[in-house]
Amino acid sequence: MASDREQLSASLNEIVRARHARIPEVKERLERLDEVSSRLNAVRLAALELPPEWTGDPAIQDAVARLDDSEIAAALRRARTELEAVLARYSRDSINIGVGGRARVGKSLLLQSISGLTDQQVPTGAGVNVTAVRSRIFHAASQQATISFHTRVSFLDEVVLPYFTDLNIPSQPSSLDDFQRLLPRLKQEHEDHRNTLDTVETEKWSRLLAIGAAIPNLQLDGGTRTLHDLSDLRRYVAYPTTADKDREDGDPTFVAPRDYLAVRDCRIEAPFPVSDLDRLALVDLPGLGETAAGIDQRIVNDLTGEVDVVLMLFRSATGQANIDDIDSKALDLIKRAQGAVRHSADFAWILVNTAPGEEASAKDLVSELHRRFNDKEPDSRHIVLQANAKDPASIHSHALLPVLSRLADRLPEMDMDVLNGAVAAMAAPLSRIQNAATQLQAAISTTAAQTGSARQRLDDLADALRKDVQSSLAQVRPARLAQEYLPLYLEAIDAIHAEVKDWLSDGLGLPGRDAWSDEAVPPSCGAWINEAKREWGLSRSHGPFANSELHRLRVEITSRYATLDLFLNDTLVEAFYTDICDSIAGQSPGSVNQSGAERAYLVGGPEPASGSHRLNRLAAVLQACDPQLPALTAAVDRLRGMRFDFRLQSYPLLYDLNRRMQPEDSTDAPFPPLFARESTEFMYEWFLEEFTQYSFRVKGELLQDAERQFRVLAGAALVFEDDVSRSGRSSREFRDLAEGYRNELWPRRFDDINRSSTRAKALSNALRGLSSAVERALDGNG
């Protein structure tokens, strides 16, 4: 027996651990659901902001109404309540058994038998309903009770107002003070209608008036009270005793204490006799079938998430006559609390309290229970147990262990049922939200597209802008650049030629007097001549040295001319970019501006930004445009990538010249000439003249070719103009550009449309947020 209980205890521990492990998942689902609610509210608010011309659209009206449907809101609240119940269920450290039953069936005896508490803590009454407050009893090392009290608000909402609802009293109080002011009138009304009331109504009127009379004596501060001596507990959990009630009836000045009214929750801890079932907790449910207002819903609320199983007590001594509609209703309430748990046999048990000597009548009761609640099929819907509630051993063996054993087996599946049920409850409202959001989004897009005049106006401006830019770009004729920059380019070439001549004159690049130099030789060429003479000493000929010098000097001079790249790219291309940007900005002479666009936005101002900086800005603006502009972006990128490369260009230009500057071993006309041994100085002069002439020829070729650079720019300008304004996508992309930068290009021109558009966009964004939230909430729902 002990080992069975140990195994049972281990199983229950594992169930609690598994539940805790799933808490994050449930919390995340709650957060996602809350996000949906929050996003839904944002959509509602954004929809309210829509201008009249939008809200007048029937499609938008319909879609907004579908989203604003109160059923959706209610379904979301229900889904949240279910998830909260799941969270509460998974968060518990205990396996909770709810104990219910009509008055006088031995419910308190049962609780006492399991918990070891006495009549003082769990009151029993002979033939009267004594349990006024739902109590939870936990296994603990010592006895203790924690009483949580209502606030005045929660007392009004949860205790007072349900009576007004049930009794159809029209003027509901807004506060407890208000309620107390109403009391005389309520008494009068009760007196006036006393004869028309049925029993239940009479009972409810009686309780409502008693509550009103008790309020001044109630602790309604929302606080808690801990009782270490459970002998004081009874007043907080039980109805007034019969004696007090009798006295109250006889003495109008006496008001029986009704502290239980102020109690919102009661947690009792006590060392259970069966200590190894330390995960066990009992929930004392107020008597089913009571007349207290709102009690049905309170039972369902209490059961949902709060208990894992319900033990419904019947008393055999009362006989079959007691199985009536009240019992059926009680089981129906339990059925509602069962929620998503698939098998009622797992959740709602029936215990027939059978005292010794009542076996025969118990047997009849069991049969009747099966007939009434199990369709004559024993244990098909509810398992029916028999035990003596007063006998702890009987209760343990015949009630507690069978229930817990089955729970140990079935709870994991029941837990999943509950979670899946909550998740499934979310699916329908979420889908409805999603559909309505999609419909509204489509309606907005349609309306936006149909705002014809604005679209047409923008398209007309875009077309005019394209023609303006094309017309301005057509003014970019590199002839102007040539006029300004050709002289500078020629000067740059001249300057290099002058440098080369200086360099040549300064000892052909080997300046300075050598230690062995001849005094007769001018200092500037001393090193070169000495080098030549040394070489003669090695090879007995000027040939090798002359040939090597031919190469060295040619390469050096060509390299110096290659620095023209700096001018071409840093000065000329920059100037070209500036012209292009000025044209795009409409700042060049002859620019037209039929579109009235602030085109400078596209490329920025002319100063102090360089041409390439402004072109980079244009590229960034185009790249950032929504919608995208692939053709325009590519055209600008091509222009930005333009680079002159002197070496590459000079290959064909200087080919013949350089070919002629290679050594020629000809007997008739060798090149360089065959210098005599004593002609070293002349050889120096020859190289000086030959390479001065070479540089002059290179310069000549470059000068003759100079205008080609400007033709390259002319070609680039024409291609860019074509790409920008004449390509197949040009018209469309200019319209997209106009759409993307409408306010920047035409400031204030679209203010009216902007306001509407901004609000529509805000709604559209809110809808996107809602859709995303719904998708996240639905994620994993299958």
Place this chain on the structure above:
Amino acid sequence: MTMTPQLPTWNVAMLGPSRVGKTSLLTALKVAADDYFDGSPVDVRPEDDVTRLAFARNNTLMLSELMAGRFSPDLEGDQEAQQYGLKVTSGVDTHVMSLRFKDFPGGWLATSEESYVRKELMDSPTVMMPIDAALLMEADGQHSAPVLEGLGLAYVEPLVVTWAKERTKSGDPMRLLLVPVKCESYFNDNGGRFDKSDKLFKRVKEVYGRVVDRYLENAPDGELLYAPVDTIGPIELMDVSWVNLGDGRRTMKPEYRVRRDGSGTPLGRKVKGAEPILAHLIRDVLDTQRAALLQLEDEANDAIRGREAEAQRRRSNWFKRILDNLSGHHEERMSAIAQAQADLQSLDESITKLARSADAISAKDAARVRRWS
């Protein structure tokens, strides 16, 4: 006696700006002729002291420049109209071809009487236009103004057009000579290593195309010769700079190097391309003269026939024959007839000899000559 069987003077008008190198060109013609006709009876020499002196001075200057290993073309320009004469003979002193080169520099033309210039031009069957090849080739687009100014195109074109019209109207022959000078840097047939002759021809056509077109429009039968000349030979353009003249104008300042042998000794003057010019001048003269000669022959034959008829009339009877013999008239007439026949034959021989020489010389450097169209 109307018959004068001598070669007449042939006028060549030279239209070119100052400093283009006209004296050097004429000297080059003489040098080329000396080289070519050396050892033959044909002789080309200065006709007068002015010419002789100018040629000598030019030649001396060139040689001294070359010997110094430098060359500066910035020689003093001619300020006044001058004439230079070349005599061409075939070895018979009485049959001398006289070529008169009349120089009309731009500066002078601008201040001269138009009627005088026109008259002088109309008397010239040949117009020679020396062209500064270096200026034409080395100036880039930035220097078009100095090029036009340097080439004197502005004043040349209307003169050429007037000349063509007038000569055509009177049915006189004519030839326009386009003669680029200072061409040493653009040919590789005279010691140079780079051949830019095509480009030179292209540039001449670009710049002178309009002048030539208008010449041919107005003189459909007019002759044309393009003949570039190296007037010096062993020089190469080494660098060019542009100098501001101070009045907003710029002028080209070329710098030449002189070719030398392996020991560093400068090479001597070596004219190239002048022969075709000389040949065409001679041929033009001869063609004209041959036509004139045919007329002279006819006239001479008529004269002989007249004299013979007169002789027959005077000696128609014995008495007349005695009288004729006694008076000496008979001898005189017979001598005149014989002289006329001899003169004609001699002139014809000279013409034939010169024509052969002209044909031979025109083959030399013919590669440089280009058909215009």
